[in-house]
Amino acid sequence: MRGIFLLPLLVCSWIYGAVVRLRVTLYRRGFFKIRQLPCKVISVGNITVGGAGKTPLVAALAKELRQRGLRVAILSRGYKGTSEQTGGIVSDGQRQYLTPAEAGDEPSMLANQLPDVPVLVGKKRYAMGVKACERFDLDVIILDDGFQHLGVKREVDMVLIDARSGFGNGHLFPRGPLREPLTSLRRASLIVLTKAEASGPQKEREKQLRRYAPDIPLYHSRYKTVFLRDAVSGTLLTPDWLHGKRLIAFAGIADPEYFFLLVERLGADVVKTISFPDHYDYGRDDIAMLRPLSKTVDAIVTTEKDFVKLQQLPLNDIPLYILGIEHEMMEKEFYQTAASFLFR
Known part of the structure; x- marks a missing residue:
């Protein structure tokens, strides 16, 4: 009986997966344009719905790049903020301009944590990226939750995997937590297994990862x-x-x-x-x-x-x-x- 109730979700997952694969193919073959920003881009993303630790890594990465003398900004979608559609500057690295309700909670938190790093939000990542480069003369933009945003070229594509939850039941959304098929991991430059505690299940996660992305460098992090x-x-x-x-x-x-x-x-x-x-x-x-x-x-x-x-x-x-x-x-x-x- 349970299988009967899950069948509609499974069908929706098949349709969703077909659309995702078609979209990736259209970008890869040049039917959809991939545009390059005037500065370098690091994307930090994941392959499942929910959190895998992207925002904390974005903050740590921005601090590290600043210490290396690079001019850095963070570009987030601004999920659930009222400026998500229109875009906006949360912080210019000196003062904050948007409230948490306007920017979203994670961009506001990043602006608080990184007072010397500009933070911007906007669903139209390329347009906001151009604005950021022109306004702040950047060396690098960190694209928060950018793995599925294929329209912006990036030099580094980091994918984070939660060692605790992994890939869930292995199904695509909405039947499962996957935003893309696991074969999409091959697009990554680096993979980070987060919450990789010594007593945790990371060895099993590593085996799963190696089946789909055997040659991608794998790193581990904890909090x-x-x-x-x-x-x-x-x-x-x-x-x-x-x-x-x-x-x-x-x-x-x-x-x-x-x-x-x-x-x-x-x-x-x-x-x-x-x-x-x-x-x-x-x-x-x-x-x-x-x-x-x-x-x-x-x-x-x-x-x-x-x-x-x-x-x-x-x-x-x-x-x-x-x-x-x-x-x-x-x-x-x-x-x-x-x-x-x-x-x-």
């Missing part, structure tokens, strides 16, 4: 907690302040369970977790729900991405803390390899 910030006062603490504390953790991200795991690894007594949908728009009702719960714990912890949407709400009477997390490459030569693709 590390780097700071804890009081949401009201802005006071910075070390993450180990949470050790032994009784707390509630909540998140509206693609993989909240992994965030909760990171909190638990700090030695916190997590008495309750609350998961919201990814890119969740928090409101006063959510704060009202958290307020009585906060009386029963030492702290409530959330992510930087969630705080982007929370910061305009009344938080004074809630012991809310933001746990800062960074992307850490396990192979130190990763950035040098990525940079080498830029100037071949």
Whole structure:
């Protein structure tokens, strides 16, 4: 019986897959134009719906390239922001111009994390890329979530795979999580297996990857907690302040369970977790729900991405803390390899 109910989704997946393959073929054979920006382009993307850690890697990559003396900007679609269709400058590297509602939560978070890096949004990536190059005289644009945006030529195509969830059930959307067939991995310049914990399932993921992309360089990354910030006062603490504390953790991200795991690894007594949908728009009702719960714990912890949407709400009477997390490459030569693709 279950197969009968899943049949419509499977049929839709076949249709979706045929359209995706046709689109890639039309770009490859020149029927659709691939345009080159006036600067180099690094695309950071994935092959599944949901998060694989793209935004943290974009931030880490931008920092690394800036340290190498390159002029860098980040171009994101601005998912769920009101400027997604029209495009806009979130930050010029000195001040921010768009609100989180206009830019989207992830571009706003990047602008906060990287005050010296311009961040732009827009569905029309090529047009916004040209604008960015002209305005900021760039060496490199990092295209956030760009693997499927085939209309912009790129020097580096990074694909991220979540080691925890992998390729799900292996089906294309909507029957499964795949945005493209796994054979599309062959377009990648580099593949990064994220959340590659020592005790995790990455060996099995590596075998799967090697079946479809045997010759693409493979790297591994994990996340590390780097700071804890009081949401009201802005006071910075070390993450180990949470050790032994009784707390509630909540998140509206693609993989909240992994965030909760990171909190638990700090030695916190997590008495309750609350998961919201990814890119969740928090409101006063959510704060009202958290307020009585906060009386029963030492702290409530959330992510930087969630705080982007929370910061305009009344938080004074809630012991809310933001746990800062960074992307850490396990192979130190990763950035040098990525940079080498830029100037071949």
